Amino acid sequence: MQLPVKSKRSITSLLAALYRNPPHLLTYAPIFQFLTGNPLLKQGQQVHAHMTLRGLQPDAFLGAKMVAMYASNGDLMSAHQLFDTIPQPSSLLYNSLVRGYCRCGCPESTLLIFCQMHSHGLRPDNFTFPFALKACADLLELLIGKCIHLQCLRSGLEFDLYVGTSLIDMYVKCGQINDARLLFDKMPMRDVSSWNALIAGYMKYGEISVAEELFGGIHRRNIVSWTAMISGYTQNGLVDRALDMFEEMRRDSSEVKPNWVTIMSVLPACAHSAALERGKRIHNYASSIGLDSNPSVQTALIAMYAKCGSLVDARCCFERMLENEKGLITWNTMITAYASHGRGLEAITTFEDMIRARLQPDHITFTGLLSACSHSGMVNQGLKYFNLMSNVYSVEPRVEHYACIVDLLGRAGYLAEAKEIIDQMSIEASPSIWGALLSACRTHGNLEIAEIAARMLFILEPENTGNYVLLSNMYAEVGKWEEVNNLRALLKDQGLNKSPGCSWIEINGKGHVFLGGDKSHPQAREIYMLLEALPKQIKAAGYVPDTSFVLHDVSEEEKECNLATHSEKLAIAFGLLNTDPGTVLRVTKNLRICGDCHTATKFISRIYGREIVVRDVNRFHHFKDGSCSCGDYW
Known part of the structure; x- marks a missing residue:
């Protein structure tokens, strides 16, 4: 029986032919194979119904084709129900069901069917093992994976191309890169998939040079090879x-x-x-x-x-x-985008649109939503959604949600309430929670609570120099220079160095990096000349240097000089020198933008008529016409 081109119209013609001239039982097999892998479930059900009306019961061979058709269309319930009607299932039939569960993302069921197959005395083959091993990899079940490896060895299939590659992938994903490499080196024949699996493994564990060496050894690279390298570098x-x-x-x-x-x-x-x-x-x-x-x-x-x-x-x-293309990840991405740009109202509107689209929010949704409320000063709205998490949407608060709430209250000046939230938490407070409280104390000048938060952070993350610097800055602001020196000595004794401020800007597709006080850039002379002229211009417009952001106990003049060479100012000056008037400048900083740089950038945006976008470690600041999108609330 010759099958026509795959299309719904040709399937309809085929069904009509079936009813006119009922075929032999075995003729149905190529029909179901023809329907497999295409969104033609309804047509498959019609052919199945035609068989049933004729009183035909599929044997193991035909049953395997039918199970594969149902499974490939995501109808695992029908696939399994049909499987259970076959009196004497074969290895081929089991393989169809194992493959179906595996490809539909059901690793537990995949292994259950695999074990059932083994208990019925049917031997897995080179089609069965790869799916069982993939299930082990998905579940990180190393012990079961090793047991299946032993079965592969006994079956003489350890070095089969498909089985061997699946074993390598399983060991890689279960954290056994050395076992994966040992197997790879022993394989007498390898295809590009074997190389790709090992490359992805070495990239996963940060062994870049080994991955690069393997990549260089592939004679015929495919798209997976290139993608493994690109993804690995990014990660x-x-x-x-x-x-x-x-x-x-x-x-x-x-x-x-x-x-x-x-x-x-x-x-x-x-x-x-x-x-x-x-x-x-x-x-x-x-x-x-x-x-x-x-x-x-x-x-x-x-x-x-x-x-x-x-x-x-x-x-x-x-x-x-299209609305039907927007899954939960897409909505979460947009909500998080609004949060990072401090657009709380838009984040809430997007969240409500998502709920109207009948999607169930998860913990990532609420992290973005609460963060958006925090960065926008929307205290009441943030507390409302925090309460709705578990009461309405059955999402139990995690550490990141408590960190958002502490940040929300702290930014708004409710430091005692933020500390009370921490004291009443049912889970242990993480560094992110204490860090949010310490940062809020710095903003509002509450040294008493700051010392409590800092002491906890010194225990939880003793190597994070940022916490020492924050507390040190607060001591410096009130003239407690002895405490400042004690913190410096503590840092020195522990061999810790303050993370240097670093900013970068992209011009004509090339990135330019600047450290605080950096004079190594080829255009350093022009940059510093521009920065020297800036204070006069921006002071004339009303700028007053905020020297509280300079830690050292030095003269005001020296403090102003220190402020003028912060990394973000260097990057902005470079952008002004190398772009046309009106071009948007986009600067990224590895730390939180300091208050003085924030103020200075507002004046620069007005004087030069530029939009300047600064992305710091917490959020985006859009400077334009002398104001910032954060409304000086960050």
């Missing part, structure tokens, strides 16, 4: 290498084209380094090859644009998506 913070690798793949590999996973792997590299221009180029490239319509890519684009400071572009990507 290890080597964002420039990730972007360079992506460009190398596009330039040098004519046979390999990026897929949606590749695009998703490289976009976070742009977000991490605030490389908006490169992110836009990748977006344009994805559009040119038809990948920007993929919902996962669209969600990654939303995150990239938001983290690069372009909330407008992020919102455009969000609104271009």
Whole structure:
């Protein structure tokens, strides 16, 4: 029986032919195989109904094809019900069900069916083992994985290409990279999938040079090889290498084209380094090859644009998506984007839209929502949603939610209430919670509670120099120089160094990095000349240097000089020198922007008529016409 081209119209014609000329039982097998892997469940059910009306009961061979059809369409209940009607199931039938459960993301059920198959005396083969091993990898069940490895060994299938690669992948995901490498080295024949699995493993555990050596040894790299390297670089913070690798793949590999996973792997590299221009180029490239319509890519684009400071572009990507394409991850990404930009009202509106779309929020949703309320000073709204979490949406508060609430109350000046929340928590307070309280104490000048928070932080994270610096700054503000010196001595005794302020800016697709007081840049002379002229201009406009942000007990003149060379000011000056008037400047800082730099940047935005976007460790600040989007509340 010759099957027509796969389409709903051809399937309809086929069904009509079945009713006119009922076929032999075995003829149904290629029909179900034909329907497998396509969104044609209804047609498959019709063929099944035709068999039933004729009183035909499938044997193990035909049953395997039917189970595969149902499972490939996500109807595991029908697949299993049909499986249970077969009197003498075969290995082929078991394989269809094992594969179905595995591909539908049900690893526990996959292993249960695998064990049932074994108990019935049926031997797994090279089609069964890979799915069972994948289930072990998904569940991180190393012991079961090793038992299955022993079965593979006894069956003589340890070095089968598919089985061997699945074993490598299982050991990698279960944290046994050495066992994975041992097996890889023993395999007499390997295909590119074996190399890819091991490369991903070494990248996962930060062994970059080993992964690079393996990548260099692959003769015929496929898209998975390139994506494993790009994703690995991104995950290890080597964002420039990730972007360079992506460009190398596009330039040098004519046979390999990026897929949606590749695009998703490289976009976070742009977000991490605030490389908006490169992110836009990748977006344009994805559009040119038809990948920007993929919902996962669209969600990654939303995150990239938001983290690069372009909330407008992020919102455009969000609104271009169809409502049925927006999953929970997409909504969470947009809510989190609004939170990082201090747009509390928009975050709440997006959350309510999500609820109207009948999606159930999770802990990530509420982290973004509470953070948005905190950064916008929306205390009552934040407390309301915190109470709704468990009472209405059955999401139990975690450490990150308590940190948001402490931050919410602390920023608004309710320090005693924030401390009371910590004292009444049913879970142990984490460094993020005490850190939020300490930061709020710094803002509102409450040294008493700050000392309590700092002492806890010195115990919980003794190597975090930021906590020492915050408390030291507070001591310096009230002239307690002996305490300042004691903290400095404590840092010195513990061999800790203060994390230097670092800012970077992207100009014409190239990143430029500046440290505080940095004079190593080729344009350092011009940058410092501009900065020397700035105080006169911005002071004339009303700027008064806030020397409380300088720790050292030195003269006011020296303090002002210290403030003038903060890393974010260097990056802004460089941007003013190297971009056309009206160009938006986008600066990223590794620490919290200091109050003086915040004030100075407002004046610079007015004098130069520039929009300046500064992303610090907590949020985005959009400076324009002498004001900041945070409303001086951060």
